[in-house]
Amino acid sequence: MQRSNIYILVFSAVMTVLIGGAMSLTSVLLKPAQDKQVELDTKKKILGAVMDISTFDKPEEILNLYKARVKSVVVDIEGEIIATDDKGNPLIAEKVNAQKNHKIDREERLYPIYMILNELDPNVVEAYVFPMFGLGLWDWISGYVALESDLNTVKGVAFDHKGETPGLGARITEEKVRNRYKENKKIFSDAGNLESITMVKGEGITGLSMHEVDGLSGATITAKGVNKMLKEYLGCYQSFILNTRGLNGIAIN
Template sequence: MQRSNTYIIVFSAVLTIILGLLLSGTSVVLKPLQDKQVDLDNKKKILGAVMDISSINDPNEILALYEKRFSSIVIDINGKIVEKDKKGNPVIAEKVNIQKNYKVAKDERLYPVYQFVSESDPSKIEAYIFPMWGAGLWDWISGFVAIESDLNTIKGVAFDHKTETPGLGARITSDQIKDRYKGKKIFDDSGSLVSVSMVKGEKGLPLDDHHIDGMSGATLTGKGVNSMMLNYLECYKTFIEKTKKGGVSMVQAN
């Protein structure tokens, strides 16, 4: 039976509304689960910057370990602890979206600082973990850089990416590349912040305290990592210098 144009239009509109409501409802139902998974993934990366968690498969164990060994604060570009946002709401490090902050001017960003504390003495900080975001060859790259309590020596790193080339730039997530950063220094002998740079090419030669071997065929990804690390460490520099002098009180905990 032939339908009128009005019937077809009304039917299509009703169907579109129903499907839209179903999709919207599904999104609302799934969002808490998605947020929980994002939170778990971030905590795994933070933990991965300071210890080997490859043998831990239970999410509850990951969360318990994080709860036991980490505290956190949020600072501004001047190294001052930020406890509330402009609306007066509490600021929580684990809920700061680094990707969104990356699009904001440096002096207006929020900068989370994660503190890896001693298992026997929670008041003793063994490492500081600084999250960062940048651009790789094809899309975003991100990282968590852990600095020893001397606030100079790299304890470990955890990098991630969206679409770097498999076997080339994607190697930034491999243990082989991450291990090269361990023990390197972000300040030179004169006290200037120089970060740690990945050189061009991969020769397997020993390098100084501020350089690591590169990745063959992935020069642009390496440059992206270098730029990301230097840019963000410069943003954390004032906090680092204040903390070295005992000028920042670690007051917030997760």
């Protein structure tokens, strides 16, 4: 049946208000639960980059473990610790929004670093976790790269993404792919130059160097994004890495 234009306009307006209202209500009601999930997910990823946390079932266990074993700082591009933001409020590494931060000029960015402390002696840092951010094929990707206390050998990685294709680019989050970074890969060359780690093109490639990992078949652009992210951010963290190695008396070749 043909309806008048007025009817159509009124109908659309009522629909819009109803649907918009329902959506905002849902969003507001679910926001706290979602924020909690995101926080848990972040902490899981930081811990997951250095240890196997699959044995933990309850969220509280992970949050407690995080509290006990992780110390975080924020540094600038020179590797100097920044304690407060522009307004004088204390900076919390976990609250630094990687996506917003990424858009700022690299000289101005905040660089959070998570130090995993020894279980028995909390003065000993077992590993350093460096968060990073970049672009995949469809949308952003992010990562946590953990280095051993020598600040050269990769201890583990954890990646996240917004919209990479499941089964292709999204495989960067799979354990199998992440484990490829654990095979004694190093970010510095023997001569002491920062080489980063490169995911090669193609899958099932053998004879890789200590700066290369096996690639993702069908997800070359995602892999390139990962490589670019690692190279860029390891470069940004380089000052901190070299300073800390100097302090800890690790030879800089």
